[in-house]
Amino acid sequence: MSGHLETPALRLHRLRRHAPQPRATALTIGNFDGVHRGHQALIAAMDGPVRSVLTFEPLPREYFHREQAPARLSSLHEKASALSQTGVDEIYVARFDGALASLSAEDFVREILHRRLGAQSVHVGHDFRFGAGRRGDFDLLTRMGRQLGFRVQEQPPFCLDGERVSSTGIRQFLHAGKMDAAARWLGRPYAICGRVVGGDRIGRELGFPTANIDLARRPPPLRGIFAGVLHTPRQSWPAAISIGLRPTVGGKRLLLEAHCLDVTVDLYGQRVEVQLLHKWRDEAHYAQLDELIAAIGQDVAKTRQYFLDHPDALGHPWITRTA
Structure with missing residues (x-):
């Protein structure tokens, strides 16, 4: 069995604005829709005794374009269960609302990654963007990491048979009935x-x-x-x-x-x-x-x-x- 029915063997935290949060050691950030093999490779590359994930609810595209947002591959419960099988220790769920959407890239790093989560290392995909207007990128994250005392590592694309694995590609497989390819x-x-x-x-x-x-x-x-x-x-x-x-x-x-x-x-x-x-x-x-x-x-x-x-x-x- 794939384990989606059992209570995940990890701690799941709602990232509230004023509540104290446990401290993260190694942190990665993203939607993780489907927790596919690219996501798994990113998590496997994380170092540190505690591996943590920061994700969002609703997903950003659902907040900005609710009617046009693609169907999810996984609910929050399914995502948490799949993440538990990758060796993740903790999941932080941030509510994606107007306040978070308008947070500058610099404030996102300072207030969330550094002050509230205490990240010692941050691991992101090659196309990671963050902050208001998606203005934050790997270079900004790396510069601020040097200032605030955490390391940043970029994960290259994960490819199978010469194609980059993505949630969008999996949706296309499923829509076309290509169940083996999606699996x-x-x-x-x-x-x-x-x-x-x-x-x-x-x-x-x-x-x-x-x-x-x-x-x-x-x-x-x-x-x-x-x-x-x-x-x-x-x-x-x-x-x-x-x-x-x-x-x-x-x-x-x-x-x-x-x-x-x-x-x-x-x-x-x-x-x-x-x-x-x-x-x-x-x-x-x-x-x-x-x-x-x-x-x-x-x-x-x-x-x-x-x-x-x-x-x-x-x-x-x-x-x-x-x-």
């Missing part, structure tokens, strides 16, 4: 976590009961029908998974539905992780329920065959915990 860049299968909610039991009436996660507040970067795995903290099941609006039955909200193969389990109220391994098709509208039932039956049969052809898929021994 390679993430270092693990793409997954969605959430709490199982009550449904309208249409799946049960059609002969395919499902565990449902409401995605209305967090639209993911992909839709369609998939083979995947549903994880609880104690058990895992192969599953046929749908992400969409269910147009044939008049669905109005975005829903993830996971039909566990050959077993009926009551997961209502539990937090689960759903890993998406292979995309079969896009969601479709059917004129008759019989057509929908037949299509679901084919999806379930293909999913069952997928796991027969990939006997290691439930365990995913190829997951990389760090880059």
Whole structure:
């Protein structure tokens, strides 16, 4: 399992303006959306007995361009869980609001990195920008680090097969249904976590009961029908998974539905992780329920065959915990 269901073995702090904060030793800063292999490489290069991450909620692009912001790869909970697997000791979450957006690059370094977090070393990606108007860069950070007594290290781009790994590229893979490529860049299968909610039991009436996660507040970067795995903290099941609006039955909200193969389990109220391994098709509208039932039956049969052809898929021994 990838560990998204368990309480992260680290301390997560809200970075409040006047509250005292624990002191950071080695610090890195960013959105860390998806905690992909580039992020993992950056964290692995950090030195010091305590490795800390400063991230933001909401993400800056969500603050400035809420309607145009791309779908997130990971929620804050998923991000914290993924970071815990990289060896990070502490996460600081700063609320990105008007005050933080208007903070100059110099004040960001002095007030947040130095005075409040006490960074002894700061590790950033090659394209790191910060402060009002994104005017701060590596050169400014390095100069101020010399003045304030901390070291600055720049991490070069992390590339696979000649391409720079990025959250944007992973979204493109997911949108195109290239699940293996997305998993390679993430270092693990793409997954969605959430709490199982009550449904309208249409799946049960059609002969395919499902565990449902409401995605209305967090639209993911992909839709369609998939083979995947549903994880609880104690058990895992192969599953046929749908992400969409269910147009044939008049669905109005975005829903993830996971039909566990050959077993009926009551997961209502539990937090689960759903890993998406292979995309079969896009969601479709059917004129008759019989057509929908037949299509679901084919999806379930293909999913069952997928796991027969990939006997290691439930365990995913190829997951990389760090880059």
